[in-house]
Amino acid sequence: MRRWNDSAFLASRAISASAAIPRRVIMSGRVCLVALAVMLPACGRRAEELPAKALPETTGGQAAAVATAGSSQDQALEPFDPPPLESLNGDSGWIDRPVRDGLVILREQQAKEPPSGAVAEALSLRNTSSAINKQILSTLGRLPDEGAADLSARIDRHVAGDLGSTNPIMISTSAEFDILGLTGFGLFSFGRDLEPFASAETVVSWQTSANGLLDKVVLRDDLVWSDGEPITAHDIAFTYQVIMDRRVPVPAVRSGTDQMRWVHAYDDRTIVFFHKEPLATNVWNINFPVLPKHVYQKTWEDDPTLKESPEHIKLEESPVSGGPYEIVERKRGQQIVLRRRANWSQVGGRKVREEPFFKEVRFRIIEDPNTSLLALKAGEIDELPLTPEQWTTQTTGDDFYASTTKVTASEWVSFHFGWNIDSPFFADRRVRRAMSYAFDHDGMLEKLCYGLYKPAAGNFADDSWMAPKKKLQPYQQDLDKAEALLDEAGWIDHDNDGIRDKEINGRLVPFEFSMLVNQQPLRIAICTLMKESLEQVGVRMNVRPTEATVIQDLTQKKKFQAYFGGWGSGTDPDSSENIWATGAGRNFVSYSNPEVDRLFAEGRRELDRSKRAEKYGRIQEILYDDQPYTWLYWRNSFYGFSKDLRGYVFSPRGPYNYSPGFGSLWMPRQE
Numbered sequence: 001m002r003r004w005n006d007s008a009f010l011a012s013r014a015i016s017a018s019a020a021i022p023r024r025v026i027m028s029g030r031v032c033l034v035a036l037a038v039m040l041p042a043c044g045r046r047a048e049e050l051p052a053k054a055l056p057e058t059t060g061g062q063a064a065a066v067a068t069a070g071s072s073q074d075q076a077l078e079p080f081d082p083p084p085l086e087s088l089n090g091d092s093g094w095i096d097r098p099v100r101d102g103l104v105i106l107r108e109q110q111a112k113e114p115p116s117g118a119v120a121e122a123l124s125l126r127n128t129s130s131a132i133n134k135q136i137l138s139t140l141g142r143l144p145d146e147g148a149a150d151l152s153a154r155i156d157r158h159v160a161g162d163l164g165s166t167n168p169i170m171i172s173t174s175a176e177f178d179i180l181g182l183t184g185f186g187l188f189s190f191g192r193d194l195e196p197f198a199s200a201e202t203v204v205s206w207q208t209s210a211n212g213l214l215d216k217v218v219l220r221d222d223l224v225w226s227d228g229e230p231i232t233a234h235d236i237a238f239t240y241q242v243i244m245d246r247r248v249p250v251p252a253v254r255s256g257t258d259q260m261r262w263v264h265a266y267d268d269r270t271i272v273f274f275h276k277e278p279l280a281t282n283v284w285n286i287n288f289p290v291l292p293k294h295v296y297q298k299t300w301e302d303d304p305t306l307k308e309s310p311e312h313i314k315l316e317e318s319p320v321s322g323g324p325y326e327i328v329e330r331k332r333g334q335q336i337v338l339r340r341r342a343n344w345s346q347v348g349g350r351k352v353r354e355e356p357f358f359k360e361v362r363f364r365i366i367e368d369p370n371t372s373l374l375a376l377k378a379g380e381i382d383e384l385p386l387t388p389e390q391w392t393t394q395t396t397g398d399d400f401y402a403s404t405t406k407v408t409a410s411e412w413v414s415f416h417f418g419w420n421i422d423s424p425f426f427a428d429r430r431v432r433r434a435m436s437y438a439f440d441h442d443g444m445l446e447k448l449c450y451g452l453y454k455p456a457a458g459n460f461a462d463d464s465w466m467a468p469k470k471k472l473q474p475y476q477q478d479l480d481k482a483e484a485l486l487d488e489a490g491w492i493d494h495d496n497d498g499i500r501d502k503e504i505n506g507r508l509v510p511f512e513f514s515m516l517v518n519q520q521p522l523r524i525a526i527c528t529l530m531k532e533s534l535e536q537v538g539v540r541m542n543v544r545p546t547e548a549t550v551i552q553d554l555t556q557k558k559k560f561q562a563y564f565g566g567w568g569s570g571t572d573p574d575s576s577e578n579i580w581a582t583g584a585g586r587n588f589v590s591y592s593n594p595e596v597d598r599l600f601a602e603g604r605r606e607l608d609r610s611k612r613a614e615k616y617g618r619i620q621e622i623l624y625d626d627q628p629y630t631w632l633y634w635r636n637s638f639y640g641f642s643k644d645l646r647g648y649v650f651s652p653r654g655p656y657n658y659s660p661g662f663g664s665l666w667m668p669r670q671e
Contacts, residue, residue, distance in 0.1 A: 077244050080274070082264040088272065093210030100197035102189055102659030106649065107143055115139045123643050126396070127406050137407050140641075141649045144357075144666050153667040154360040155645070156381045158372055160520070161548035162333055162365050166319045167306055168289035169243055172252045173552060174568060178656065179363055180289070182338055185231060185322025187217055188287040189659035192651040194571040196283050199659070201353060202231075204269075212278025215286050219269045222352040224343050225292050226321040233265035238293035247304035251556070251585025255578035256285040259604075280612060281574045281604040292320045324356045336363045357647075357666035367519055367548075373640070379403055382642040387522050388450040391638045404640050409650035411637040412461040412569035416629035417515070417530065422590045423561045424504050425513050432627040434485035436475040438533045439630060443477075448525050453633040458620040459567070459576055461634060461652070465609065466573040468617035472624050474631070482537045486511075493538055500538040512540040516554060516563040519545045523564050526632070555588040563588075566635070568653060573616040574604045580623065591628040644668070 115138050122139035125132050161175045168184040171177060187203050190196045198206035204218040223231035240263035243254050259281065262274040273286045295315065296306070303309035307316060319327060324344045329337035338361040345353045364380070366372045369387050376384045377399055386395060386406065395406055419426035419435065426432055445455060455474035460467040486492075491500040491511050500511040517527045524545055531541045541562075546554075554560045570576060577600040578584040582592040596619055603615040623629075637654050647664040648655050656662045 077241075077262070080262040082262065082266075082272070082274070085266045085270065085272070088209075088214065088216070092214055092216075094207040094216065095210060097206040097208055097215075098197040099200050099203050099206055100189075100191075101200040102191060102661070103143065103663060104200075105191050106660055106664055110142060113138070115142055123405065125405070126401055127408075133407055136405060137409070137648075137650070140405070140407075140646055141664075143647055143664055144668070148668055149357050149666040150669040151355055151357065152359050153357070154362060155358045155383075155665065155667070156362045156364060158375070158381045158384045159336075159363045159365055160367055160372070161518075163336065164549055164552060165307060166316055166327060166330075167291075167312075168322075169239065169248075169250050169253045169291060170306065171289060173548065175548070179336055179338070181323075181656075182325040182361060182662065183319065183321040183323045183327060185223075185225075185235075185290045186287065187219070187236070187290075190571055192649070192658055194652065194658070196287075196571070208282075212282065213275045215273040215275070215282065217271050217273075217286075219271070220352075221269060222347045223322075224347055225294075226326045226341050226343065227292075227295075228343065229292065229294050230268070231290075231292075231322055232268040233271035234268065235290050235293045236271050237263050237265040238297060239288065239291045242291060242296065242300055242306075243288060245300075245304055248300075248306060251578065253288050255585060256281065256575070257288050259285050277605065278607075279604045280607050281572055284570075284572050284575065290322060292322065295320050324353075325361060334365055336365070337361070338363075356663065369520060369522070376404055376640050376642075377402075379642065382645050383648075384640045386638040386640050388448070388452040388638070389522070390640075391452060392450040395640060400640070404642055406638070406640045407648065407650075408639070409637045409655075410463070410652065411635065411650070411654045412464065412652045413566060413635045413654070414456045414459065414461075415564070415566035415632045415635060416456070417632070418555075418563050418565055418589045418629050419627075420558065420561050420589055421592075421628060422558060423513070424502075424509065425511060425561060426589075428489045429626055430485040430489040431491065432630070434482040434489070434537070435534075436627050436630040437478045437482035437485065438537050438539070439475070439530050439632075440477045440533045441475060441632070444526055444529055445633060448522060448529065449633060452638070453635055456631040456634050458624050458631055459579075459629075460573060460616060460620050461569065464569070464573075464652070466613050466616035468620050470617075470621075472621065477533065479536055486537060486539070491539075498538060499540050510540070511538070512542070513561040514542040514544045516544050516546050516551050516560050518548050518551060518564070527564050556586075558588060558590060560588075568657065571653075573612075573619075574600065577604075580619070580628075589628050591626070593622060593626060596622055 116135045117139050119139055122136050125136055127133050127136060157178070159175050159178055161173065163176055163179060164170065164173065165176070166180065168180050171180050185202070187198055188196055189199045198217065202220055202223060204220055207216045208214065219231070219233055225231055240257065240260070242248055243250055243257050259276060259279065260273055261276045263271065264274065265271050275282045275285070279285070299309060299311045299315075300306070303312055306312050317330060321327070321341060324340060325338035326341045327336060328339045329335070340356055340359050345351060345355045364375065366375060369390065372381070372384050373386070373390055373394060375381045391406065391408070394400070417435065419432050421427055441455060445451065445453060457472035457474040462471065486500060490502045492502070493500050494508060495501065501508050502511070503509070515527050515530065517523045524543060527543045531543055534541050551563060555563055555565070567576070567579070578586045580587060580591055581597050581600055599615045599619050603612050606612045606615065637650055639648070639655065641648055644667050645665060646668060647666045649664055651658045
């Protein structure tokens with residue numbers, strides 16, 4: 001039985017969707033960037049002042065030195081003396097937490113749900129109804145019987161944008177989550193229900209103290225890095241120190257991690273996470289990617305960027321892997337090839353874990369959706385997220401169904417126009433609301449999205465537990481309201497040239513700005529529709545198609561006026577705090593609202609889920625009023641899969657961004 005969990009630890013944070021709509025994310029449930037590929041929200045909160053009384057008492061006579069290379073002002077940590085393990089074991093009232101295997105969970109679920117038909121029948125079907133879609137998923141989404149999978153198989157996956165980095169703690173976009181989730185090491189994961197557990201692949205036991213201030217994990221003793229060095233608790237403690245160095249550019253991973261007090265390795269296998277407070281989010285904060293200490297302790301001091309020195313450039317091309325796969329080939333802008341590493345399943349001459357189903361995973365980087373679809377039909381790739389146009393008009397004929405099939409499922413990924421509030425154009429809430437009223441939402445949904453996507457009114461999906469109980473109505477085009485709001489905000493066509501303008505610092509400034517967008521036809525078409533909509537109210541917008549990595553860099557540095565992007569949901573609503581809190585690392589649009597800051601702080605301190613939901617619902621209501629984004633639509637999962645592929649199962653995070661996720665995919669042996 002396969003026991004690999006798809007490194008789901010990487011996906012709990014929210015995922016960014018702006019670039020190419022990359023799909024998998026397995027990082028502690030944080031939000032992911034979809035704008036470039038897909039964005040991840042929960043990855044970069046600010047540190048807070050928390051009451052000292054919430055900290056565990058220490059027994060050491062002297063504060064431990066912060067084991068970092070930077071000066072104290074570079075560190076988001078204060079010195080801390082960890083108590084002896086004996087005192088923790090005696091006084092903490094440890095509560096056992098689940099240690100699970102995502103594939104075992106899925107097998108148990110599927111054992112209760114027999115397939116709805118034969119494989120041959122499912123492969124012959126054309127997906128033209130919800131009933132047929134359900135039958136295809138039920139039949140082809142099954143895990144293999146013993147010996148049925150071809151363990152020598154290679155899967156060719158699609159990715160729409162290149163990696164910004166192969167370093168796991170630099171992870172930010174969905175493309176990086178897709179790839180680095182297979183090579184990274186982690187302790188935790190979560191299932192289709194987004195409930196967390198420690199991974200049986202890497203963990204023996206996980207316990208939480210009765211007061212909620214400590215988490216203790218005992219690692220397995222059969223873990224090694226791809227270079228043969230053992231993976232130990234010291235790697236985890238070291239990585240925490242690196243992440244908390246403010247000089248290290250890791251806003252996605254620092255979010256949540258910065259809410260802890262300390263992480264300490266008591267021996268090679270025992271790691272304890274010290275929390276500042278008993279927060280509802282502590283279960284996610286302890287989940288972060290891990291670096292090999294024996295590699296980076298030699299390089300971090302000299303180059304805290306982790307990418308500029310010759311050593312880090314070399315590591316970028318040949319990273320040390322802690323997951324089931326390692327990178328064996330990288331051609332920038334073309335492909336990245338991963339290979340199953342022998343010392344993941346075989347350590348010290350004995351078998352310690354089952355092998356992943358695929359010997360090799362090749363990611364082909366293809367930005368153009370039409371080229372990608374041709375590659376899928378030709379058998380050059382085995383899976384592809386489909387655009388609405390492709391699903392509706394380009395995947396219905398014999399040329400598609402000859403070797404592929406398609407399925408759909410709901411997914412919590414939303415897209416938006418983001419307005420840089422530091423720009424003179426969008427500092428006024430009335431202007432941002434005018435943008436939302438000006439846009440032809442119905443035209444986008446019906447003509448460009450073929451009626452397949454639902455309109456979005458905020459950052460939480462309507463069927464999620466954190467969404468407002470009172471349903472917010474998505475914006476509709478109302479040009480009269482848009483013009484009235486622009487008039488109120490002082491944007492009037494003073495010189496009668498057809499473009500609104502306003503006097504700023506003694507100069508008449510025309511309302512003309514640029515919209516960054518990934519080089520994808522649907523996204524460009526949506527931005528072009530916005531350009532046409534704004535022309536009707538006297539605003540000029542320039543559509544600026546740009547590579548995903550460039551958008552990522554410009555948005556992080558806030559060198560933009562507006563951008564088209566998206567976010568994949570984190571496993572917990574607090575994961576989006578780093579998008580909306582004042583000064584947060586992924587708050588690209590520079591939004592600030594004290595009430596939102598307060599509600600996020602209260603939400604993670606509230607342990608009752610129903611009460612937490614009220615706070616997050618209120619956050620969405622405030623964001624709806626302030627419109628730092630113009631929310632556009634919720635994107636469903638629409639996928640084309642090779643008929644040789646089996647085991648695809650969906651969650652609110654798509655087919656990959658949970659456990660087992662990608663780990664459940666397999667190909668049958670050829671008789």
